[in-house]
Amino acid sequence: MASAATEALIIACPNCAASNRVPRDKLGAGGKCGKCHRALFDGRPLTLTAANFDAHASRADIPLLVDFWAGWCGPCRQMAPAFEAAARELEPGFRLGKLDTESEQAIAGRFGIRSIPTMILFRKGREVARQSGAMPLQAIVSWARQSAANQ
Numbered sequence: 001m002a003s004a005a006t007e008a009l010i011i012a013c014p015n016c017a018a019s020n021r022v023p024r025d026k027l028g029a030g031g032k033c034g035k036c037h038r039a040l041f042d043g044r045p046l047t048l049t050a051a052n053f054d055a056h057a058s059r060a061d062i063p064l065l066v067d068f069w070a071g072w073c074g075p076c077r078q079m080a081p082a083f084e085a086a087a088r089e090l091e092p093g094f095r096l097g098k099l100d101t102e103s104e105q106a107i108a109g110r111f112g113i114r115s116i117p118t119m120i121l122f123r124k125g126r127e128v129a130r131q132s133g134a135m136p137l138q139a140i141v142s143w144a145r146q147s148a149a150n151q
């Protein structure tokens with residue numbers, strides 16, 4: 001039986017959404033996608049769409065923190081740099097993604113997004129925490145870590 005350190009995690013590629021097996025103890029080393037050969041982590045949020053959402057939210061083994069936003073939303077634009085910086089702090093233990101509620105209305109509706117910005121933390125396809133309203137960098141990082149630890 002594999003130890004917790006050598007346990008393989010499924011990590012979805014941010015570029016092609018292919019599933020990659022990465023040993024837990026090698027997660028911090030980054031790694032490259034076996035299909036497209038690009039980096040599995042690049043320190044910034046990925047753009048989530050109907051085509052790649054489930055690969056990251058349901059099939060990956062690391063928590064997915066999603067910022068539901070829209071281009072017309074002032075608080076969303078205000079929080080964007082903090083969310084981007086949070087990706088650098090939280091990867092590779094988390095994947096961060098941004099979902100434009102205007103272009104991906106079906107997904108926003110699926111999760112009952114009523115106000116933006118709203119962040120939802122997913123683990124294995126299940127919503128585990130939700131927070132509405134713009135937050136600064138350290139509040140995003142603390143909320144994500146605490147919410148993941150409570151699961």
